[in-house]
Amino acid sequence: MDRISKSDELINVNKELAFQKEEKKQRAAELAIANKELVFQNAEKGKRAEELVIANKELLFQNEEKEKRAEELVIANKELLFQNEEKEKRAAELIIANKELVFQNAEREKRDAELVIANKELIFQNQEKEKRAAELVIANAELVFQNDQKEKMTTDLIQRNKDLEQFTYIISHNLRAPVANIIGLSYRLQQTGLPDDLRSQIGAGLSTSVTKLDEVIRDLNDILKIRQKVDESKQLINFAKFAADIQLSIEKMIEHEKAVILWNFTAAEEIVTIKSYLHSIFFNLISNSLKYRQPAVPPMIKITSSRENDKIVLQFEDNGIGIDLSKVGEQVFGLYKRFHTDKADGKGMGLYMVKTQVESMGGKISISSEVNAGTQFRIEFNS
Amino acid sequence: MTPLQFIIIDNDPVNNLLCDLAIKDAVADAGILDFTEPVKAFEYISKDTESNNNKQIVLLDINMPTWTGWDFVDHFEELDEKIKNRFKIYILSSSIDNNDKLRAVENKNVVGYIEKPLTEEKVVSLL
Numbered sequence: 001m002d003r004i005s006k007s008d009e010l011i012n013v014n015k016e017l018a019f020q021k022e023e024k025k026q027r028a029a030e031l032a033i034a035n036k037e038l039v040f041q042n043a044e045k046g047k048r049a050e051e052l053v054i055a056n057k058e059l060l061f062q063n064e065e066k067e068k069r070a071e072e073l074v075i076a077n078k079e080l081l082f083q084n085e086e087k088e089k090r091a092a093e094l095i096i097a098n099k100e101l102v103f104q105n106a107e108r109e110k111r112d113a114e115l116v117i118a119n120k121e122l123i124f125q126n127q128e129k130e131k132r133a134a135e136l137v138i139a140n141a142e143l144v145f146q147n148d149q150k151e152k153m154t155t156d157l158i159q160r161n162k163d164l165e166q167f168t169y170i171i172s173h174n175l176r177a178p179v180a181n182i183i184g185l186s187y188r189l190q191q192t193g194l195p196d197d198l199r200s201q202i203g204a205g206l207s208t209s210v211t212k213l214d215e216v217i218r219d220l221n222d223i224l225k226i227r228q229k230v231d232e233s234k235q236l237i238n239f240a241k242f243a244a245d246i247q248l249s250i251e252k253m254i255e256h257e258k259a260v261i262l263w264n265f266t267a268a269e270e271i272v273t274i275k276s277y278l279h280s281i282f283f284n285l286i287s288n289s290l291k292y293r294q295p296a297v298p299p300m301i302k303i304t305s306s307r308e309n310d311k312i313v314l315q316f317e318d319n320g321i322g323i324d325l326s327k328v329g330e331q332v333f334g335l336y337k338r339f340h341t342d343k344a345d346g347k348g349m350g351l352y353m354v355k356t357q358v359e360s361m362g363g364k365i366s367i368s369s370e371v372n373a374g375t376q377f378r379i380e381f382n383s
Numbered sequence: 384m385t386p387l388q389f390i391i392i393d394n395d396p397v398n399n400l401l402c403d404l405a406i407k408d409a410v411a412d413a414g415i416l417d418f419t420e421p422v423k424a425f426e427y428i429s430k431d432t433e434s435n436n437n438k439q440i441v442l443l444d445i446n447m448p449t450w451t452g453w454d455f456v457d458h459f460e461e462l463d464e465k466i467k468n469r470f471k472i473y474i475l476s477s478s479i480d481n482n483d484k485l486r487a488v489e490n491k492n493v494v495g496y497i498e499k500p501l502t503e504e505k506v507v508s509l510l
Contacts, residue, residue: 172480173446177395177499180477184401184500198404205397338448348448
């Protein structure tokens, strides 16, 4: 017994020990697991702590930012306060200005109301005036027509009046002057016992006066011929040939004065006109240039033609003594007007005839001149 | 007694001869001066500062070259009153135009208008 039991017991103890060993092993394994768990949790906490540190830093930074923002807001706030005050002031001013405007508006409305009334009145008046204007337009058209008619008649009458004035002048002055002399001289001739020398003086005076009378009558006849309807028919005239013919006809006069006549008719070579008038125009203007030459300078006459629009223009230019037009003006073309008594024997007929002839053909003549430099005549012909 | 002085201004010598005869018929001892150029007559008149002859009659034609009778009268107007008072200007014209007569009458420097020819009777009427 003992031995068996002891062995059994040993076996039992052994078993117990094995079991305990097993238990310990298990516990150890469990501890190892628990340990591992703790290690893991520790690691986790470590990570969390790190994250908290970062989060903390972030919060600190944000705090600082917020403080800065707060300071800025304080400044902005002050600025807004200031602006607010300004705006209040402005508002107060605007209120005053507004009141003023309200007052002015009221005034304007009154004024407007008055203007509305005045306007209506004006509209009414305007309508009346328009009616009147329409009536006047019609009346005006009628008057314009009548005026045109009258103007034509007036121009015609003025021209005739001028002609008549000219004739009255001629009759009362130039025609009567020799007649008055003849009356006086013939009265003297009736006296007995006249000394011989006086008798012959009277005879010479009578002769002069009768010749003068005849001259004026012939002039009148010439003028009347032009004034009559132009009966001579127009013909084509070549300026160059025409000028050459005239030059030939007054060759002696030109030689005597040692004059030079130059012409250039290339711009307008021909004209259809009344030959005898053109002859008179050339002859009178050329002989005037020779009569009123400068004593020391050989006369030089230039004659040129040109075309301007539908007109043929003739230009006569000399280097003569000229004439002071500021003194005599248009009288230069007047009948029996003379300006150079000491220079030449003109009787104041030439330029009058030229003007009359130019105008009877519907043309125009004008003069420009400079004393001691020369004279230019410009004649426009309707071509 | 200062003799009458006549000044004839006319470019027509025949007229001046007739004037000379008519004046001599009317006033035998009259002085007669004639000018055929009005400018020369004006020069003569404007130089007359010494004579003191208040009896000078000017017979002035209208229709003359260079100066007409009216031009002469216009220049005369510019002269000193002393000189002007010595001369009586008459227009002597062949004109039978009434406008010339009116113009003569209206001009304060012209005393009268005489129609040509000048005769003894017309001269006497001026005295």
